[in-house]
Amino acid sequence: MSATRLLVLGIVRGYGRAHGYRVGSDLLSWGADEWANVKWGSIYHALRRLTADGFLLDHDDVPGRTDYELTERGEAEFQRLLRDALRRPNPRPDLIGAALAMLPSLPRADAVRLLRERLAALEATRDKARAQVEGWADPPHVRELFGLWESTAAGGAEWTRGLIERLERGDYPMAGEPDSPGTPGSWPDLL
Template sequence: MLVLGIVRGYGRAHGYRIGNDLLSWGADEWANVKWGSIYHALRALTDGGFLVDHNDVPGRTEYELTERGEAEYLKLLRDALRRPQPRPDFLGAALAMLPSLPRDEAITLLRQRLEALETQRDKARAQIDALVEPPHVGELFGLWESQAAGGAEWTRGLIERLEAGAYPMAGEPRSPGTPGSWESLRFPPYPPRDE
């Protein structure tokens, strides 16, 4: 999703630009992105018909989304927003690409996420209440309840911010959500990390 989203954002992008953006967002930490995995993803996405490559400049391949790539990108983005996953990189990728969606659609998907998280929270609470043996397993259910409750609280806050007009979304002035609109964006460097 991240590679497709960045190519989509720029309209056409080469591997170094994609990697530079991802690493500036710290994706090497939260999505395990490495330079080699970016180039592998570009080859696989091109072979799969999601991207088309252009070799207009000798020694530099640029990639562009196909219709199939656009459909796959939007499917992945929508699924990552609506379905809570145990791995945080899915949601992280969706948040990085959030402006690709119109505001109303993003809010609808996040409401579906909120409902799923509240269901997970309630299920974990019921498991705690029903647990007889072994008692220490209640800690596992308590962890799940706490994670779902925290996720639900955060999701509620994001919905409220979007409803209040935070962030330019697809179709709105200054939105980075339109394909090919990223030329003017300047991503700040990711905060320094302790090595």
């Protein structure tokens, strides 16, 4: 899965229609060049590829500028990528970062359910790594690897529990709720 694909689809979805410069400006203003390794070239490549794959429509109404719009297939792909990134722990932080950036696109109950799946997977990973730490003999330094996995999964589980609690108490407007930025085309026009 590509965090860039998820982010590009999400930004186009958020605005309803957006040009490449707007997509790139938003992503870079969020620091996605650092946490998701998003670069200008990867943004334009993703826009071309997503258009070729039928996830975006391109519009050349303004000379020298191409605007993009999500198709039905694009909405389905966005939802698939978002839900997978939220539910499945991955050692790469760019995927959960992309999912968090697009979190309000989901109804609250869906987000909580997906995060509970993530939590269960993290707890299982933590428990497995703990058993490996306790049962490992030779070479002894490899135990550190399992300790790292245990610690990483435990920290991820703790953070996930906290996010679930915040969502359950009503933090952050989610899709279908007042003031939610989660509806397609609902993002304010800032440029």
